[in-house]
Amino acid sequence: MDKNSTSYTVIFAAGVCLVCGAAVASAAVGLHSRQETNKIVDRKSKVLAAAGLLPENATADLITKLYAERVVPQVYTLKSGQPAADIDAATYSMQAEMKDPAHSQVAPPNAAQVARLPEHGVIYEIKDEGKTASLVLPVEGKGLWSTLYGFLALDKNTVDIKGLIFYQHGETPGLGGEVDNPAWQALWDGRKAFDSSFTPKIQVIKGKAGAPATDPYDVDGLSGATITSRGVTHLLQYWLGEQGFGPVLKGYRSNRK
Numbered sequence: 001m002d003k004n005s006t007s008y009t010v011i012f013a014a015g016v017c018l019v020c021g022a023a024v025a026s027a028a029v030g031l032h033s034r035q036e037t038n039k040i041v042d043r044k045s046k047v048l049a050a051a052g053l054l055p056e057n058a059t060a061d062l063i064t065k066l067y068a069e070r071v072v073p074q075v076y077t078l079k080s081g082q083p084a085a086d087i088d089a090a091t092y093s094m095q096a097e098m099k100d101p102a103h104s105q106v107a108p109p110n111a112a113q114v115a116r117l118p119e120h121g122v123i124y125e126i127k128d129e130g131k132t133a134s135l136v137l138p139v140e141g142k143g144l145w146s147t148l149y150g151f152l153a154l155d156k157n158t159v160d161i162k163g164l165i166f167y168q169h170g171e172t173p174g175l176g177g178e179v180d181n182p183a184w185q186a187l188w189d190g191r192k193a194f195d196s197s198f199t200p201k202i203q204v205i206k207g208k209a210g211a212p213a214t215d216p217y218d219v220d221g222l223s224g225a226t227i228t229s230r231g232v233t234h235l236l237q238y239w240l241g242e243q244g245f246g247p248v249l250k251g252y253r254s255n256r257k
């Protein structure tokens with residue numbers, strides 16, 4: 001065939017497309033299970049990070065080992081606060097349940113803009129020599145551009161905050177994206193989630209907060225990102241409240257170890 005002909009060019013281009021397409025498709029299929037494994041390890045690392053248990057530069061193997069040793073997920077019925085013994089916590093997904101109309105409902109209007117209310121929720125109990133030392137709660141809610149997904153770690157007394165980490169969001173780097181800044185993340189340890197009557201009180205303020213001992217309910221605002229900051233307040237107060245993990249946390253205060 002004449003290499004300068006139009007049909008040669010078209011056939012050559014089609015051949016290149018076919019080969020490249022097949023290569024991309026087989027890479028996507030071939031790497032799928034590795035991507036899923038990485039996602040699971042990443043989620044485990046964020047639970048550990050929220051609880052302050054993630055060593056620097058931890059490998060996937062170390063994360064998996066630490067998680068297996070220290071973390072026990074438990075599923076609860078949110079409304080009653082009681083354990084849902086029939087649900088396997090290892091495979092349960094709160095986000096999947098929120099999309100399932102049989103096991104979730106439209107949430108009443110709320111400042112966190114959580115759209116659907118799941119029947120259940122998972123709490124990651126962090127163990128220390130077999131006893132529950134702290135609790136990690138999944139939290140989510142709207143910022144400016146996106147839904148922020150994260151983990152809030154509380155002491156076993158359910159009041160003292162150990163840490164807050166977001167593992168997924170689409171806020172602007174340098175503005176709302178500063179939720180990922182380790183300096184801001186470090187401000188949460190030692191604050192208090194609830195006041196003395198167990199009403200959620202923690203909030204991100206505009207400006208600078210005092211030290212945890214004198215200003216336990218306030219955390220520094222993200223400068224130039226008041227909407228994301230407000231979103232963080234709303235989502236924490238929502239998941240700590242009656243629609244979220246409030247009844248489950250009440251159970252921890254009254255009768256769980």
Ligand SMILES: Cc1cc2nc3c(=O)[nH]c(=O)nc-3n(C[C@H](O)[C@H](O)[C@H](O)COP(=O)(O)O)c2cc1C
Binds near residue numbers: 222
């Ligand atoms: C390109 C662009 C990206 C922005 N990203 C964010 C953001 O991620 N989070 C946020 O709260 N505000 C963001 N803002 C700013 C908001 O529009 C708004 O001005 C700001 O939240 C007000 O905060 P301030 O009162 O601290 O200035 C962005 C603005 C622009 C122009």
